[in-house]
Amino acid sequence: MPKLIEHILKNDNNIKIMSVIGVGSYDSNGNFKYLQNKRILPAIKIRKNSIISRKNNSLRNRKVYAQLKDLLKWKKRIYMESDGWLKKLHFPL
Numbered sequence: 001m002p003k004l005i006e007h008i009l010k011n012d013n014n015i016k017i018m019s020v021i022g023v024g025s026y027d028s029n030g031n032f033k034y035l036q037n038k039r040i041l042p043a044i045k046i047r048k049n050s051i052i053s054r055k056n057n058s059l060r061n062r063k064v065y066a067q068l069k070d071l072l073k074w075k076k077r078i079y080m081e082s083d084g085w086l087k088k089l090h091f092p093l
Contacts, residue, residue: 001031005038019043032060 005017019041022031026044035042036059050064 001026002034005034005040027060029055029057029060032057032063035059 001020001022005020008015008017017038017040020026020035020043022042022044024045024047027047027050031044032042036057042059042063044063046060046064046067050068052061052064056064
């Protein structure tokens, strides 16, 4: 994920990435730390067996809590908020 984001930022200096939507394969402490340092909001689906742990990044722990609390509600909110962006930006992953 960091390489992909850096590539986008390198090619277009005028772009500001506000959030990133990702599937479960992007669920890692490293990605959450990177996004937190860049001040980018993650919308990454957490793996089903994820737990809240002191070893995890605090941002990832919050996402684990939010998604475990009510996954269907989380999905609906993420996709409704990003709907306008997804129609405008079609980056192949």
